[in-house]
Amino acid sequence: MLRFDLLSTEGHARRGRLTLNHGVVETPIFMPVGTYGTVKGVLPQSLKDMGAQIILGNTFHLWLRPGLDVMAQFGGLHRFEGWDKPILTDSGGFQVWSLGGADGKGRKITEEGVRFASPVNGDKLLLTPEVSMQIQTVLNSDIVMQFDECTPWQTAGVLTTEAQARSSMELSRRWALRCKTEFERLGNPNALFGIVQGGMFENLRQESLDALVEMDFPGYAVGGVSVGEPKDEMLRIMAHTPHRLPAHKPRYLMGVGTPEDLVDGVACGVDMFDCVMPTRNARNGHLFTRYGDLRLRNARYKTDERPIDETCACHACATGISRAYLHHLDRCGEMLGPMLTSIHNLHYYLNLMREIREALDAGQFAAWRQRFAEDRARGV
Amino acid sequence: MLRFDLLSTEGHARRGRLTLNHGVVETPIFMPVGTYGTVKGVLPQSLKDMGAQIILGNTFHLWLRPGLDVMAQFGGLHRFEGWDKPILTDSGGFQVWSLGGADGKGRKITEEGVRFASPVNGDKLLLTPEVSMQIQTVLNSDIVMQFDECTPWQTAGVLTTEAQARSSMELSRRWALRCKTEFERLGNPNALFGIVQGGMFENLRQESLDALVEMDFPGYAVGGVSVGEPKDEMLRIMAHTPHRLPAHKPRYLMGVGTPEDLVDGVACGVDMFDCVMPTRNARNGHLFTRYGDLRLRNARYKTDERPIDETCACHACATGISRAYLHHLDRCGEMLGPMLTSIHNLHYYLNLMREIREALDAGQFAAWRQRFAEDRARGV
Numbered sequence: 205m206l207r208f209d210l211l212s213t214e215g216h217a218r219r220g221r222l223t224l225n226h227g228v229v230e231t232p233i234f235m236p237v238g239t240y241g242t243v244k245g246v247l248p249q250s251l252k253d254m255g256a257q258i259i260l261g262n263t264f265h266l267w268l269r270p271g272l273d274v275m276a277q278f279g280g281l282h283r284f285e286g287w288d289k290p291i292l293t294d295s296g297g298f299q300v301w302s303l304g305g306a307d308g309k310g311r312k313i314t315e316e317g318v319r320f321a322s323p324v325n326g327d328k329l330l331l332t333p334e335v336s337m338q339i340q341t342v343l344n345s346d347i348v349m350q351f352d353e354c355t356p357w358q359t360a361g362v363l364t365t366e367a368q369a370r371s372s373m374e375l376s377r378r379w380a381l382r383c384k385t386e387f388e389r390l391g392n393p394n395a396l397f398g399i400v401q402g403g404m405f406e407n408l409r410q411e412s413l414d415a416l417v418e419m420d421f422p423g424y425a426v427g428g429v430s431v432g433e434p435k436d437e438m439l440r441i442m443a444h445t446p447h448r449l450p451a452h453k454p455r456y457l458m459g460v461g462t463p464e465d466l467v468d469g470v471a472c473g474v475d476m477f478d479c480v481m482p483t484r485n486a487r488n489g490h491l492f493t494r495y496g497d498l499r500l501r502n503a504r505y506k507t508d509e510r511p512i513d514e515t516c517a518c519h520a521c522a523t524g525i526s527r528a529y530l531h532h533l534d535r536c537g538e539m540l541g542p543m544l545t546s547i548h549n550l551h552y553y554l555n556l557m558r559e560i561r562e563a564l565d566a567g568q569f570a571a572w573r574q575r576f577a578e579d580r581a582r583g584v
Numbered sequence: 585m586l587r588f589d590l591l592s593t594e595g596h597a598r599r600g601r602l603t604l605n606h607g608v609v610e611t612p613i614f615m616p617v618g619t620y621g622t623v624k625g626v627l628p629q630s631l632k633d634m635g636a637q638i639i640l641g642n643t644f645h646l647w648l649r650p651g652l653d654v655m656a657q658f659g660g661l662h663r664f665e666g667w668d669k670p671i672l673t674d675s676g677g678f679q680v681w682s683l684g685g686a687d688g689k690g691r692k693i694t695e696e697g698v699r700f701a702s703p704v705n706g707d708k709l710l711l712t713p714e715v716s717m718q719i720q721t722v723l724n725s726d727i728v729m730q731f732d733e734c735t736p737w738q739t740a741g742v743l744t745t746e747a748q749a750r751s752s753m754e755l756s757r758r759w760a761l762r763c764k765t766e767f768e769r770l771g772n773p774n775a776l777f778g779i780v781q782g783g784m785f786e787n788l789r790q791e792s793l794d795a796l797v798e799m800d801f802p803g804y805a806v807g808g809v810s811v812g813e814p815k816d817e818m819l820r821i822m823a824h825t826p827h828r829l830p831a832h833k834p835r836y837l838m839g840v841g842t843p844e845d846l847v848d849g850v851a852c853g854v855d856m857f858d859c860v861m862p863t864r865n866a867r868n869g870h871l872f873t874r875y876g877d878l879r880l881r882n883a884r885y886k887t888d889e890r891p892i893d894e895t896c897a898c899h900a901c902a903t904g905i906s907r908a909y910l911h912h913l914d915r916c917g918e919m920l921g922p923m924l925t926s927i928h929n930l931h932y933y934l935n936l937m938r939e940i941r942e943a944l945d946a947g948q949f950a951a952w953r954q955r956f957a958e959d960r961a962r963g964v
Binding site: 240241242244245246247248249269270273274277278284285286506507509519523524525526528529531532533535536538539540542543544 | 622
């Protein structure tokens with residue numbers, strides 16, 4: 205099931221509430237990414253403590269490891285990974301694209317689906333819209349994503365042409381219908397989202413959107429952004445597509461992005477975001493704060509006794525963990541470093557969305573957005 | 585300061601209470617190892633939650649990284665690593681030995697101290713009894729260990745002779761006196777322990793012990809065990825030395841060991857233990873439980889829905905984390921695996937010592953020990 209209540213709007217920005225089989229999600233929301241059934245380096249309890257409402261799982265990865273036999277035995281991903289709140293799973297389309305290599309030779313796309321070699325053991329695999337639905341049904345995720353072809357920005361250095369983007373979008377559109385048919389055949393009790401494609405071409409985005417809306421999905425995603433394109437290209441699509449989607453259905457911008465991208469996305473009418481950035485960057489010593497980003501590996505932090513951000517309430521900042529200690533842990537390759545920085549970055553992202561929701565509740569999003577930009581420019 | 589109250593005894597086994605500058609430690613106790621100012625993979629809060637009373641830091645490692653300037657700026661290790669309970673630091677002697685290589689050519693030992701190349705940047709370094717005391721004074725650890733030469737069991741495949749063990753023990757004895765002199769000159773307000781050496785030779789152990797007792801340290805350690813010797817050799821020294829130390833001073837068996845070793849050590853009159861085994865083995869999928877050890881990488885655990893140990897109250901077991909999930913995390917190289925298994929193993933060790941203290945309080949250590957052996961033999 206999926207119910208979406210649109211609580212208020214300010215320009216294109218929206219405050220909503222999503223009710224799913226495993227609970228309620230207040231939107232706009234950021235969803236931490238848990239590829240292999242774990243948000244990297246973070247205890248499930250820490251995720252709950254920092255107020256995560258919904259997390260992601262990756263269909264492609266979980267299909268390979270631990271495999272569907274284990275997933276079926278556990279009745280889905282929730283019990284397996286010890287997370288009783290909502291889960292969204294992607295469809296595997298993005299991974300098939302990203303694992304195909306820069307020249308795309310690592311996989312073969314046909315009308316039927318995608319053939320590729322398992323990166324784990326080399327097995328020849330075929331992922332189709334139907335298989336993706338079957339896997340996600342076993343995972344029992346609250347939100348299931350259609351299997352799509354993520355249209356690349358470029359392939360081996362050559363930009364995707366409009367004709368290529370159209371062909372790719374039309375394939376995704378046909379796969380959307382096959383996904384819907386299979387999802388219904390399986391009696392999946394959760395919610396299936398369609399994914400708008402069309403590359404960097406507004407006319408194709410509109411065509412894709414119209415076709416998917418015609419199919420009447422309970423929610424929609426905008427895919428094929430954050431795939432290497434310049435920032436202004438992403439912003440152009442972000443400004444074009446989300447607000448044209450049906451007002452009373454949730455909108456998910458896939459794989460985005462920086463704190464600024466999230467704020468821009470909300471202003472463009474997006475309700476849901478996911479990105480590996482907070483956790484991946486944490487592991488590389490790149491910390492997000494209210495007052496800008498902090499590169500922990502900079503030698504100046506070796507003796508800095510301050511917490512990452514004195515105004516932050518995350519476990520690391522609230523317990524007084526210093527920049528010097530985190531710098532030291534990073535330098536020594538100690539696990540505790542990414543554990544603490546992942547908590548901080550995820551807390552920052554989740555709290556950012558909390559602040560946005562509060563601003564929208566108060567009808568003060570525009571003013572909040574101005575202050576956000578000033579704070580971020582201040583510097584740590 | 586150090587105060588040791590001997591609360592009760594049962595045979596050689598002792599129940600005691602150690603009062604240090606940063607708090608009280610109930611003995612017998614296991615001390616988790618925090619080499620670089622972090623118990624690998626465990627949040628300080630988790631350590632507190634599982635009842636850790638005192639942790640270790642490594643003088644040698646912290647000297648190299650982050651270095652004494654940072655340590656001095658933070659007023660010692662406690663504030664730097666966010667741990668306000670007692671800390672014990674080793675002297676650097678063991679690391680100088682273990683980093684010397686199998687042939688010992690990586691360092692040069694003289695009467696003055698040990699010269700070696702920094703494993704971090706190749707700098708030529710000299711560690712002496714005086715330098716070790718100076719470093720540990722900056723670290724402000726509650727228990728400071730004397731700088732010693734850890735007598736090897738063998739060097740390049742050749743067993744240490746009695747003459748070599750005597751020469752080494754006598755050097756450590758002279759260094760003990762230099763440590764005491766320097767410790768007092770520095771006005772260090774904490775407690776300095778002497779370390780009994782002598783290799784596998786009871787007569788040398790007795791000589792070392794007598795000389796150190798003459799110097800009147802507030803506590804004593806037994807070093808030079810768990811250095812590659814056969815188990816029965818370790819047990820022979822464990823049976824010989826600890827109970828001969830002064831009854832009203834704490835006794836610390838360095839670097840030991842398995843759960844069985846700890847129980848045997850308590851029976852031999854040891855009050856304090858440390859070992860990397862619970863955390864290191866956790867990272868390799870080797871779990872300790874009441875009912876024996878569990879090798880997580882065994883394929884049989886792929887579908888095992890049970891927690892590591894249903895009778896365990898650690899965070900992983902209490903929240904129902906399954907063996908199958910832990911097996912999956914290990915297989916995928918996910919950080920959450922060692923995070924959860926380190927919590928489990930440390931909790932097991934700390935709880936084992938808690939049970940021993942309760943048994944001693946009840947005058948039931950012998951009966952408890954019998955049940956411990958039966959349970960451990962049962963199998964997981």
